[in-house]
Amino acid sequence: MSATTEQMAPPTGISAVGLRKSYGEKVVLDGIDLHVPAGTIFALLGPNGAGKTTTVQILSTLIAADGGEVTVVGHSLERSADAIRARIGVTGQFAAVDGLLTAEENMLLMADLHHLDRAEGRRRTAELLGQFELTDVASKMASTFSGGMRRKLDLAMTLVGNPSLIFLDEPTTGLDPRSRRTMWHLIQQLTSQGVTIFLTTQYLEEADQLADRIAVLDKGQIVAEGTADELKRRIPGGHIRLQFSDLSGLDAAARRLALAPAARDEEKLALQIPSDGSIPALRAVLDLLESAGVEADALTVHTPDLDDVFLALTGDGSRHHAATVPGPADTTREARR
Numbered sequence: 426m427s428a429t430t431e432q433m434a435p436p437t438g439i440s441a442v443g444l445r446k447s448y449g450e451k452v453v454l455d456g457i458d459l460h461v462p463a464g465t466i467f468a469l470l471g472p473n474g475a476g477k478t479t480t481v482q483i484l485s486t487l488i489a490a491d492g493g494e495v496t497v498v499g500h501s502l503e504r505s506a507d508a509i510r511a512r513i514g515v516t517g518q519f520a521a522v523d524g525l526l527t528a529e530e531n532m533l534l535m536a537d538l539h540h541l542d543r544a545e546g547r548r549r550t551a552e553l554l555g556q557f558e559l560t561d562v563a564s565k566m567a568s569t570f571s572g573g574m575r576r577k578l579d580l581a582m583t584l585v586g587n588p589s590l591i592f593l594d595e596p597t598t599g600l601d602p603r604s605r606r607t608m609w610h611l612i613q614q615l616t617s618q619g620v621t622i623f624l625t626t627q628y629l630e631e632a633d634q635l636a637d638r639i640a641v642l643d644k645g646q647i648v649a650e651g652t653a654d655e656l657k658r659r660i661p662g663g664h665i666r667l668q669f670s671d672l673s674g675l676d677a678a679a680r681r682l683a684l685a686p687a688a689r690d691e692e693k694l695a696l697q698i699p700s701d702g703s704i705p706a707l708r709a710v711l712d713l714l715e716s717a718g719v720e721a722d723a724l725t726v727h728t729p730d731l732d733d734v735f736l737a738l739t740g741d742g743s744r745h746h747a748a749t750v751p752g753p754a755d756t757t758r759e760a761r762r
């Protein structure tokens with residue numbers, strides 16, 4: 426990209442086209458494309474060794490790519506790495522927190538590294554410790570902190586430099602569910618302040634909860650990309666469940682929808698219709714019911730969860746069949762009349 430087109434490019438978090446990286450014979454990234462709009466949360470999912478950390482290391486200027494056109498916060502990765510470094514923050518699995526310093530000292534050290542003057546450094550430290558509910562433990566040594574507190578402090582330290590884009594490499598690995606939720610909340614707060622988040626995670630629920638868009642990386646390539654709902658619709662297993670108040674309603678609906686006997690659950694007065702759960706598919710079912718003059722009591726849409734998607738896309742497909750048998754963990758959207 427020329428300097429002119431770089432200036433004209435719309436403000437974007439990250440744009441990567443044909444990103445490549447090999448270690449010796451091993452191709453880790455085989456020409457991947459990524460587009461992360463500013464102010465959004467993007468999750469990169471992939472099995473162990475897929476190349477997630479390598480991607481973060483390249484995009485955050487820590488290691489060089491072998492090829493590809495990449496801009497981060499509007500700057501060329503190849504030509505303006507310093508400008509990128511000044512605008513991004515990186516928190517990894519191995520936190521930058523120094524256990525022998527207090528929380529406050531860790532923060533002030535970061536303020537020094539970012540050349541904030543003393544008063545501004547203290548102001549920013551107090552503000553962030555407050556925002557992350559660490560004020561009460563500000564003078565405690567970080568080595569005494571729980572995993573969750575350490576992660577919070579690590580993220581707070583990253584924010585001292587006011588980054589407009591943050592890389593979070595597996596930010597909640599090893600945290601208990603409560604600490605994980607606290608981190609999610611903090612991450613969501615950051616995007617409401619306009620910060621762009623590039624997240625890697627092995628927790629599919631995390632991507633589901635947080636990410637505007639998700640890319641699945643496998644064997645050096647992006648094998649799927651979209652919103653969590655779009656990805657869930659890509660694999661079989663979705664269905665619409667209709668609940669009736671009596672057997673005659675169930676019979677009439679089953680006839681009109683031309684359903685196989687297996688779709689009927691007479692005991693529960695319910696019908697199960699294979700569907701991707703999209704609006705047009707829902708509308709088609711409702712139109713058919715209306716044309717037959719049948720009313721259902723309740724309609725529920727079940728979609729496969731991200732675990733199913735992940736295994737179907739990156740695994741050997743051996744669990745794929747399980748995705749066609751919806752269980753209690755299904756994501757459920759319900760509409761009652």
Ligand SMILES: Nc1ncnc2c1ncn2[C@@H]1O[C@H](COP(=O)(O)OP(=O)(O)OP(=O)(O)O)[C@@H](O)[C@H]1O
Pocket residue numbers: 448453471472473474475476477478479480627
């Ligand atoms: N410095 C290196 N030298 C040689 N090979 C490397 C190097 N760094 C990573 N690799 C290899 O590149 C591949 C991708 O590694 P990477 O750490 O990016 O994967 P990941 O998706 O982050 O995995 P995990 O979820 O286990 O952290 C792996 O096969 C790894 O062994």
